[in-house]
Amino acid sequence: MEDRRIRLGDVIDDYCPRCRLIMNHGVVGMVGEEVRKVRCNTCLSEHLFRHGRLPARRQAEKKKLFEEVLKGMPQAPEEPAEPPPPAHPQRKLYTIRRHTGGKGPGDGSRRS
Numbered sequence: 879m880e881d882r883r884i885r886l887g888d889v890i891d892d893y894c895p896r897c898r899l900i901m902n903h904g905v906v907g908m909v910g911e912e913v914r915k916v917r918c919n920t921c922l923s924e925h926l927f928r929h930g931r932l933p934a935r936r937q938a939e940k941k942k943l944f945e946e947v948l949k950g951m952p953q954a955p956e957e958p959a960e961p962p963p964p965a966h967p968q969r970k971l972y973t974i975r976r977h978t979g980g981k982g983p984g985d986g987s988r989r990s
């Protein structure tokens with residue numbers, strides 16, 4: 879199978895400096911077989927192709943931030959799990975209420 883070459887207009891993943899995320903990008907500039915410029919499909923900003931990598935500085939920041947977050951978190955927040963089924967399901971008791979005295983909702987004498 880032949881390697882699929884990237885061509886102008888192809889959609890590739892790259893880091894978008896505006897979105898600050900790896901996003902879909904369309905190839906808008908090439909030199910030879912090398913992608914040079916891409917346009918973010920999300921914010922439509924054009925920038926040099928970064929080969930899908932985060933900038934080194936940002937990687938470090940992210941790592942630091944991540945470690946800080948980990949440190950600051952005593953424990954993962956407990957997700958409300960599904961309540962366990964009751965071990966002894968109680969039989970539901972119900973009482974029949976009778977209307978005694980006063981006007982009932984109907985006396986049953988209605989005829990059609």
Ligand SMILES: [Zn+2]
Nearest residue numbers: 894897918921
């Ligand atoms: Zn973007």
